[in-house]
Amino acid sequence: MTKAEIRKVATMQRKWLSEDQIEDYSLQLLRQFSLLDFSSVRTIHVFLPITEKKEPNTFLFIDWLSVNYPEIKIIVPRADFDTALITNYVYQGKDGLVKNLYNILEPAQGELHTGEVDLVLIPMLAFDLRGYRVGYGKGFYDRFLQNIATKKIGLCFFDPVEQISDVNEHDVCLNLCITPNKVYSF
Numbered sequence: 001m002t003k004a005e006i007r008k009v010a011t012m013q014r015k016w017l018s019e020d021q022i023e024d025y026s027l028q029l030l031r032q033f034s035l036l037d038f039s040s041v042r043t044i045h046v047f048l049p050i051t052e053k054k055e056p057n058t059f060l061f062i063d064w065l066s067v068n069y070p071e072i073k074i075i076v077p078r079a080d081f082d083t084a085l086i087t088n089y090v091y092q093g094k095d096g097l098v099k100n101l102y103n104i105l106e107p108a109q110g111e112l113h114t115g116e117v118d119l120v121l122i123p124m125l126a127f128d129l130r131g132y133r134v135g136y137g138k139g140f141y142d143r144f145l146q147n148i149a150t151k152k153i154g155l156c157f158f159d160p161v162e163q164i165s166d167v168n169e170h171d172v173c174l175n176l177c178i179t180p181n182k183v184y185s186f
């Protein structure tokens with residue numbers, strides 16, 4: 001199936017999810033995430049959820065990390081829709097966040113993070129058995145990930161599709177994808 005076809009199906013599947021299901025699934029994702037080895041992780045890049053699009057509640061991850069690994073620095077993105085580029089900020093709590101035009105919570109201002117990130121949590125609508133992903137189609141994460149060495153971990157509520165038929169040279173493969181019931185490794 002093509003990205004466009006997969007995007008349509010996955011968007012529909014998300015629409016069916018209730019708020020309780022999203023919270024349940026998000027907790028299941030967190031449980032799988034919590035089993036990873038964090039011994040060499042000093043910075044984690046976490047997307048902030050677009051609740052209107054029924055994304056995983058990544059605040060659960062941020063809260064869990066701050067309790068269990070308080071020494072890990074949390075980095076959050078700010079998306080520039082003119083350039084499709086992401087800039088990184090040090091997360092300084094919910095209070096400093098504002099919603100942009102696309103309902104994405106992002107830091108209004110704060111400390112830019114220009115250094116490395118050891119692990120990136122990646123939003124997606126769907127992924128395939130090879131570790132390729134489908135997002136909303138603007139290529140933000142492909143641009144962000146193209147030049148950095150980091151562990152790339154997708155979060156997805158649904159099982160993988162077999163194959164995305166129209167991957168291109170910009171598409172970046174995931175290392176892992178966490179779903180509510182299973183962690184896929186590529």
Ligand SMILES: Nc1nc2c(c(=O)[nH]1)N(C=O)[C@@H](CNc1ccc(C(=O)N[C@@H](CCC(=O)O)C(=O)O)cc1)CN2
Nearest residue numbers: 047048049050055079102104123124135136138140141
């Ligand atoms: N939470 C989160 N943050 C993220 C992403 C994401 O998938 N999730 N992105 C991952 O790359 C980037 C944002 N990508 C987005 C792309 C489109 C729309 C959106 O609302 N699109 C409209 C159509 C608008 C148009 O075509 O101009 C829509 O779907 O209705 C939102 C976010 C960066 N930050």
Ligand SMILES: Nc1ncnc2c1ncn2[C@@H]1O[C@H](COP(=O)(O)OP(=O)(O)OP(=O)(O)O)[C@@H](O)[C@H]1O
Nearest residue numbers: 003133134135136137138139140141142143146170
């Ligand atoms: N590194 C890049 N340089 C130039 N163009 C790119 C790059 N990465 C992606 N693109 C372009 O961005 C567009 C969107 O890509 P794609 O359909 O793969 O988005 P997506 O992965 O679903 O979206 P997102 O990453 O925003 O969730 C494509 O036209 C792609 O060619």
